[in-house]
Amino acid sequence: MNKKLLRELPKVDDLLLDSRLVSAVREFGRKPVLKSTRSALDCARQSILNGQIDGDRLVLDDIVMSILEGVARDSQMSLKPVINATGVVLHTNLGRAPLAPAVWRAVSEIACQYNTLEYDVASGGRGARYSHVESLICEITGAEAALVVNNNAAAMMLILSALAKGGEVVVSRGELVEIGGSFRVPEIMAQSGAELREVGTTNKTHLRDYAAAIGAEKSAMLLKVHTSNYRIVGFTEEVTLTQLVELGRAHDLPVVYDLGSGLIEGFDSPLFESEISVLESLASGVDVVSFSGDKLLGGPQAGIVVGRRDLIEKMKMHPLMRAFRIDKLTLAALEATLRIYRDADEAKLTVPILQMLTMSEGQLSDRAAKLYALLKDVEPHCDIAIETGTSQVGGGSMPTVEMATSLIALRPKAMSVHALQTALRTVAKPIVTRAFNDCVYLDVRTIAESDYDSIVGSIVKILNEKRK
Numbered sequence: 001m002n003k004k005l006l007r008e009l010p011k012v013d014d015l016l017l018d019s020r021l022v023s024a025v026r027e028f029g030r031k032p033v034l035k036s037t038r039s040a041l042d043c044a045r046q047s048i049l050n051g052q053i054d055g056d057r058l059v060l061d062d063i064v065m066s067i068l069e070g071v072a073r074d075s076q077m078s079l080k081p082v083i084n085a086t087g088v089v090l091h092t093n094l095g096r097a098p099l100a101p102a103v104w105r106a107v108s109e110i111a112c113q114y115n116t117l118e119y120d121v122a123s124g125g126r127g128a129r130y131s132h133v134e135s136l137i138c139e140i141t142g143a144e145a146a147l148v149v150n151n152n153a154a155a156m157m158l159i160l161s162a163l164a165k166g167g168e169v170v171v172s173r174g175e176l177v178e179i180g181g182s183f184r185v186p187e188i189m190a191q192s193g194a195e196l197r198e199v200g201t202t203n204k205t206h207l208r209d210y211a212a213a214i215g216a217e218k219s220a221m222l223l224k225v226h227t228s229n230y231r232i233v234g235f236t237e238e239v240t241l242t243q244l245v246e247l248g249r250a251h252d253l254p255v256v257y258d259l260g261s262g263l264i265e266g267f268d269s270p271l272f273e274s275e276i277s278v279l280e281s282l283a284s285g286v287d288v289v290s291f292s293g294d295k296l297l298g299g300p301q302a303g304i305v306v307g308r309r310d311l312i313e314k315m316k317m318h319p320l321m322r323a324f325r326i327d328k329l330t331l332a333a334l335e336a337t338l339r340i341y342r343d344a345d346e347a348k349l350t351v352p353i354l355q356m357l358t359m360s361e362g363q364l365s366d367r368a369a370k371l372y373a374l375l376k377d378v379e380p381h382c383d384i385a386i387e388t389g390t391s392q393v394g395g396g397s398m399p400t401v402e403m404a405t406s407l408i409a410l411r412p413k414a415m416s417v418h419a420l421q422t423a424l425r426t427v428a429k430p431i432v433t434r435a436f437n438d439c440v441y442l443d444v445r446t447i448a449e450s451d452y453d454s455i456v457g458s459i460v461k462i463l464n465e466k467r468k
C-alpha cells in the first residue's frame with residue numbers, strides 16, 4: 001500500500017474546481033458529476049490500497065478522465081438502440097419487431113399532442129379507445145369482431161377468464177406450451193380460474209380423446225394451442241382446427257385457437273408455407289383466435305383477439321379488459337401497422353419483419369458484398385470473409401425453419417473472438433453478434449444498411465485500440 005499516494009487523493013470539492021469538471025457540471029448538472037467524482041475517488045483509493053496504482057505521484061488527469069467517462073455513461077438512456085447482427089429476426093431480448101418508419105411517424109405525432117384516444121370529434125362526446133383499430137383488424141382478417149390487449153398472454157388470460165371460469169377447458173397434452181419462461185398454458189389456466197382438462201398424449205391426440213372429455217356439465221371450451229416454439233416429429237397425430245370446430249358445434253362449445261405468432265397471410269412466400277396464418281385459422285370456422293402484435297405481424301407489443309361477436313363482447317365487458325388495456329402509443333403504432341396491411345403487397349415490402357424474412361439470397365449476398373467492401377481497411381488486423389450460413393425467425397416462431405443467409409466472418413489477429421464480441425457490445429451503438437468456429441459473425445439479414453458506417457467505425461476503432 002502506498003501511503004503517500006493515499007494522502008495525495010484530492011478532496012471532492014477541490015477536484016470539482018477542475019475546469020473540465022466545471023463544464024461537466026454545466027452540461028450534466030451537479031448531482032451526476034458529484035456522484036461520478038465520489039465513485040472515481042473510491043475506485044482510486046481501492047486501487048491504491050490493493051497496489052494497482054503505485055508510483056511517486058498520483059496522476060490527477062486519470063481520475064478526471066474517469067469521472068468524465070462515468071458522467072457520460074450515466075447520462076445515456078438505458079433503453080437504447082442496438083445493432084442486431086445475430087440474424088435472429090424476432091429477437092425477444094432485442095425488442096422483437098422493429099417498426100416501419102411510417103409507424104414511427106404516427107407514434108411520434110400522437111406522443112406529444114392531445115389526440116382522439118377516447119374522443120369522438122363528430123359528436124363532441126366520449127369515443128371508444130379501440131374504435132381506431134377494431135374495424136381495421138376486421139377488414140384485414142375478415143373477422144366479425146376484434147379486441148386488443150397488452151400482449152397475447154393477457155389475451156389468453158382474458159379469454160379463459162371471460163369464457164371458461166369455473167369450467168373445464170380441453171387441451172391436448174401435445175400443446176401444453178411454455179413460451180419465454182413465463183407463459184405456461186397450465187399456469188395461465190390456473191390463474192384464470194378455468195380448469196385444465198388434458199387429453200391425449202405428448203405425441204398423439206385423437207378426436208375421440210376430445211370427444212370423451214366433453215359432455216359433462218363443466219365443459220366450457222375446446223382450446224387448441226399453436227406449438228409455435230417447438231415441433232413434435234416422428235409418430236405424431238393432432239386434431240385439425242376444422243375437426244375441433246365440428247366437435248365444438250355439435251356440443252355447443254366455443255373453440256379457441258391460441259395462434260401466437262400472428263402471421264396474417266402467406267404472402268406467396270415459400271417460407272410461410274408451413275406456418276398457419278390468421279386468415280387460415282379463421283377460415284376453419286374457429287370461434288376465437290388470439291395472437292401477438294409484435295411477432296410475425298411486425299407491430300408493437302399487443303395481444304389481438306378476433307372472432308365471434310357475442311364472445312368478443314363478453315370479453316370486452318370483463319373487468320380484466322381495463323387492467324390489460326393498451327396506451328395511446330401502442331394504439332398509434334398498431335393502427336399504423338394495420339393500415340399497411342390493407343395492401344398485402346405493400347406489407348410484404350414495408351413491414352420490416354416481413355422484409356427481413358423474405359429477403360432473397362441475391363439481396364443478402366449484395367448486402368454482404370457492400371459491407372465487406374467497407375471493411376477492407378481492417379484486413380491487416382483481422383481476417384474477413386463472406387460466408388453462407390443460416391438465420392432464424394426467432395421470437396418463439398417457426399423454430400425448425402432455417403433461412404439461408406450471407407455472413408461477414410471476422411477473425412481478429414491480435415485479440416480473442418470473445419474479446420472482440422465483448423468490445424462490439426460496448427461501443428456507443430452496441431453490436432450484438434454470434435460467435436463460433438473462432439469467428440465473430442455479422443448476419444446481414446437483420447442489419448439495416450444505414451448502420452453499416454457505424455459498424456465499420458466501431459470495428460476499426462476496436463482493432464486500432466487493440467494495436468496500441
Ligand SMILES: *Cc1c(COP(=O)(O)O)cnc(C)c1O
Nearest residue numbers: 151152153228258259260261292
Ligand atoms: C408468443 C406466444 C404467446 C405469448 O404471447 P406474448 O405476446 O409474448 O405475451 C402465447 N401463446 C403462443 C402460442 C405464443 O406463440
